[in-house]
Structure formats: structure tokens, C-alpha cells
Amino acid sequence: MSSTTFGYKGLEAYKKKDWANTISFLDKALEDSKSPTWLLARCHAHTQLKNYDAALHDAELAYHCAAERGSGASRKQMIESQYRRAVIYFRLHRFADADCCAKWSMSLAEGRPAGEDDGVEKRVDANGNYTVTVEEGVADKKGQPGNSVLPDQLIEKLNDKTGFEADWNRAYLLRSQALGGLKRLPERDFGRKVHVSKIPIKPQKKVVKKPEPVVEDSDDDEELKKLLDPAPEPVPAPGSVPDEKLKLRADFYQTNQTVTISFFAKDIKKEDLQVEFAEDKVRLGPVPREAARYVKAGDREANSTLLLDNNIIPSASRWSATPRKIELVLQKATPGVKWVKWGEEKIGVGVSDLAPKAAGGAAPVAPAPVTAEPKETTAKDSAAPAYPTSSKSGPKNWEKLDDVDDDEDKQDVNWFFKKLYKDATPEQQRAMMKSFVESNGTALSTDWNDVKGRKVETQPPDGVVAKKWDQ
Incomplete structure (x- = not known):
């Protein structure tokens, strides 16, 4: 090779x-x-x-x-x-x-x-x-x-x-x-001490030798051609994949007011996606199924019914989508109640499955589908939930951050701060750097006029005592 x-x-x-x-x-x-x-x-x-x-x-x-x-x-x-x-x-x-x-x-x-x-x-x-x-x-x-x-x-x-x-x-x-x-x-x-030079000394031999991979002998040109243009994997026959393997990978977190659920898939088409909210269920589709690429819009397997762990307010809930993620922000019907889990996904959907039960035995009425992201939010939605912050620009609404792809770098805890620094003005960047370094990582300010003329003191969390390195 x-x-x-x-x-x-x-x-x-x-x-x-x-x-x-x-x-x-x-x-x-x-x-x-x-x-x-x-x-x-x-x-x-x-x-x-x-x-x-x-x-x-x-x-x-x-x-x-x-x-x-x-x-x-x-x-x-x-x-x-x-x-x-x-x-x-x-x-x-x-x-x-x-x-x-x-x-x-x-x-x-x-x-x-x-x-x-x-x-x-x-x-x-x-x-x-x-x-x-x-x-x-x-x-x-x-x-x-x-x-x-x-x-x-x-x-x-x-x-x-x-x-x-x-x-x-x-x-x-x-x-x-x-x-x-x-x-x-x-x-x-x-x-x-400084032990380096600007132009490093050119190494003469490799320091560490790792085990070689076990690779079968093959013709170089054919092997490279396969790597650059791999043959398609066999596609499973329709209906051959069990429902359990079709389910979307999900993650969620919650506040006193909302539950945010993220579903991850590849090649999500936002323009085709429909999301319908009911009091204890959510319907969404069509969604791609990585385990069954034969699934297309209109198939039973293209839709999902999400059975929620608690009730929500359908009219106050919203959704967004990127090519790799669907995010639902569900407004809790009972604020302050902690959900043990978000619920479970069922493959397929029907009107009778989704519609909330009507009082007095009346026939159920299906809610109107939500076919696009709401473009306007109420004052309550835009103001909450806001969390405490040391930023001079005020509290951050973490649910309003731009959607991003689910890759490893952006899942890292430092991703938000990298994005904040990247999007800041040069003056705000100077303020962030000065306040973070001088406070030993306990304060972060974007107001240069506030920090330029003083030393930003260490501000440990309540109950924590700041000590010097040699103490």
C-alpha cells in the first residue's frame, strides 16, 4: 500500500x-x-x-x-x-x-x-x-x-x-x-526558564514508534479508489428495521418554566418538517432515519409521536431546526415541577394519538400544525428564563443562543466563552482578557471603561476562600 x-x-x-x-x-x-x-x-x-x-x-x-x-x-x-x-x-x-x-x-x-x-x-x-x-x-x-x-x-x-x-x-x-x-x-x-529557540533544532530521528496497523495487502490504485469513492453500503429492505433502532438520539434539560429537548439526526429538512404540540404529546415529521435510509416522507416510520412525562402549554411551546438537530422548547403546564425524564418516542402518528382528550366525552379535536418557527414571542417568552451573570451587558437568555451542529468542540464547556470572545469588539475583548486574567478566572467583564483603570480583584463563589498558589 x-x-x-x-x-x-x-x-x-x-x-x-x-x-x-x-x-x-x-x-x-x-x-x-x-x-x-x-x-x-x-x-x-x-x-x-x-x-x-x-x-x-x-x-x-x-x-x-x-x-x-x-x-x-x-x-x-x-x-x-x-x-x-x-x-x-x-x-x-x-x-x-x-x-x-x-x-x-x-x-x-x-x-x-x-x-x-x-x-x-x-x-x-x-x-x-x-x-x-x-x-x-x-x-x-x-x-x-x-x-x-x-x-x-x-x-x-x-x-x-x-x-x-x-x-x-x-x-x-x-x-x-x-x-x-x-x-x-x-x-x-x-x-x-527559557529553553527554546525561535528556529527549533531539526530532529534527526523519530522519538516514539507506535505499532503498525494490520492492513490486508491490496493493489494501491484500487485501494485508493475505494477510499476516495467508497461503494455504497447495502440498504435494508423496507420494514426490516425494528422501531427501537429508528428512534432519534435525544438529550434534554429543564428550567422552572420550560423543558428543552434536542433530537439529533442527519440531513434534516427544516422546510419540510412539521411539528404539532398537544397537552401531553408532540408529533414531528418527516425525519430522516439513519438506521433505515429507505424511509421517505409519508411513510409511517418518517413520523414520531413524543409521549411527554408531564403536561405542557401547546400555544406557548416552540421549535427550531438545523440540518443536524431539532430542538423543542416546551412550556411547562405546572411551573416549578421537575420532570424526571422528558418522555419517550413512538414511531408513527395518527390524529387520534396526538389530540388531547376532550371534556365530557366529546370527540377529540386535532391541534393546528405548527409548520414553521414562530417569528414573534411574547414579552414573557423573551424575558425568561434569564440567569445571573457577571456581564456588564446584563443577564443572558441561554435559550436564545443560536443553534449549532452537535459536534464535540461545541459540546465543550468552553465553547460559549470562545464564541462570546469571537463576536466581541476589540475593546470588549481587551476587557474580557484583563478581567479574566487579573481575577484568576473568577470574573469576566466586557466593559473596558470599567476595568481599564483598576485591577480586577479575585471574586470566589460564596463559601469559597481564595488562596495564593503557595498557601
Whole structure:
């Protein structure tokens, strides 16, 4: 099997966050070609598995290979290499080294020459301790791409828009974390010393050898063709998949007023979706079934009846949809009552199944279908539920956040804060960075006028006493 095939398989495993197979396949691919893309993917995989020596080897080798190739992607790969070095050193608590590498990643993103002697690693005192402070790191934004505050003599040489703005912001955030960690280290700690150089020494051999994947021999061209154009999987016959396997993956959370249920599927067509609310049930469809791709609109299996754990107010409930998620926000009929579970899904639906029971034995009446998202909300809906926040801009309504795809990064607890920072103005970003760093992560402000002239004190939660690192 060719190195190209192994490289393709390695990158496919990397996309799936299958770190072990990423390393195994790329080990074989890199025997014949030192591709910076493959090296950086393997570096990331080693970092995730805490193989830091191997990860550092790949980051440094990727830097040199990218510089030697001089292709259109070389600067991007060199920026990534320096950033990967910074991440590895940060995880090793070598915060001085981490800050230097993050700064060099920023410099490359600004369009500066790779060999420029900026003297970052020379910022040490008589004891060899790194002297750059958190405040200096936060204020170091003069070269930010798109900021237009470079000296006149540099504006002619550097592009104001480099195309690497996101890479610069990422390294800038890492610097604040590294310098915050540096501040907390004991005076003689190893992590306070600088042990790195801007141009890393080119590694001569691989540090760690992982087991090779067990792959059957096959013709290279045929194998690559199968990878690039895989044969379709067999489709199950209609009606052959049991209802239990057709059910949507679901998750829910609740407040005193509402229950929010998210259903996950692929290729949801919002324009075709219909949602109908009743007092103790919800009907939705048509929805795609991953386990049964033969299902189409009009089939019994294309619809679901959701039997709810408690009653709701149909007229005050709402829904939204993206290609990967359907979200229902159900208004509780009895506020304050905690639902043990959201309910259960039944495949198929009928009018008699959905309609609420009429009083006095009258014939049930089906509710009108809700075929689109409500465009207007009442004052009560827009005001609640609002939760406490330290933000100067007021409380956040967490149910009004934009819908996002259900991938691993966005499920992470830090995703909201990353999005908040990304969408903020430069002045708000400065306020967020200053307040977060100075308060040791206990306060976050977006009001620069409030925080620029004072030190933001640590504000521990009630019942918690803030202590210094050495106490």
C-alpha cells in the first residue's frame, strides 16, 4: 500500500479523533514523505495521548519541512508548528517556553519574517527567569492582523490583512494562559526558564514508534479508489428495521418554566418538517432515519409521536431546526415541577394519538400544525428564563443562543466563552482578557471603561476562600 493511501487513512482517522489509528497510519505514510500536513496531524494525536516527546518531535520537524518546501501553505504550517510547540510546553507547565512559542506563532501570523531576531527568548533576569508579565502579554496587540496600528515604516512591508487572523487570536489567547500560569510558579521552578529557540533544532530521528496497523495487502490504485469513492453500503429492505433502532438520539434539560429537548439526526429538512404540540404529546415529521435510509416522507416510520412525562402549554411551546438537530422548547403546564425524564418516542402518528382528550366525552379535536418557527414571542417568552451573570451587558437568555451542529468542540464547556470572545469588539475583548486574567478566572467583564483603570480583584463563589498558589 502506498504512502498516499496510508496518509489518506491517517487523515480520515484524525478527522474522527481516532488518535491511535491516526498515529499508526501516519507512521507508515511518513516513511516515504515528510509531509508537514501529516506531521502536524500526528503531532496533535500524540499531544492528545500525552506522548509529549513524540509530539514535540513532529512539531519541530513539520516547521523545518514546511520552511524547506516554501509552498503556498508553508507559512500556515509554520504558524501551526509554533502553536503546537506552545501547546505542548504549556501542558508540561513550561510556561516560559510556551509563551515564547505562542509569540512566534503570532509574529508569523502578522506576516513578519521567520528569521527575524525579536529577542523574545532573551527577556530574562539575572537568575534566568522569564520576565514577560501577564499585563504585557495582554497589551501586546500592536501587530494584530487587521488592527491597523503598525508603525508607518512597517505598514508598507506587512499586509494589514494577512489571512491568519484566527491563528493570531488563538496564539494570543494561549499566551494569556501561559503567562498566568508562569505568575503562579515558585521562584526557582523549571517552568520559569527559557529553553527554546525561535528556529527549533531539526530532529534527526523519530522519538516514539507506535505499532503498525494490520492492513490486508491490496493493489494501491484500487485501494485508493475505494477510499476516495467508497461503494455504497447495502440498504435494508423496507420494514426490516425494528422501531427501537429508528428512534432519534435525544438529550434534554429543564428550567422552572420550560423543558428543552434536542433530537439529533442527519440531513434534516427544516422546510419540510412539521411539528404539532398537544397537552401531553408532540408529533414531528418527516425525519430522516439513519438506521433505515429507505424511509421517505409519508411513510409511517418518517413520523414520531413524543409521549411527554408531564403536561405542557401547546400555544406557548416552540421549535427550531438545523440540518443536524431539532430542538423543542416546551412550556411547562405546572411551573416549578421537575420532570424526571422528558418522555419517550413512538414511531408513527395518527390524529387520534396526538389530540388531547376532550371534556365530557366529546370527540377529540386535532391541534393546528405548527409548520414553521414562530417569528414573534411574547414579552414573557423573551424575558425568561434569564440567569445571573457577571456581564456588564446584563443577564443572558441561554435559550436564545443560536443553534449549532452537535459536534464535540461545541459540546465543550468552553465553547460559549470562545464564541462570546469571537463576536466581541476589540475593546470588549481587551476587557474580557484583563478581567479574566487579573481575577484568576473568577470574573469576566466586557466593559473596558470599567476595568481599564483598576485591577480586577479575585471574586470566589460564596463559601469559597481564595488562596495564593503557595498557601
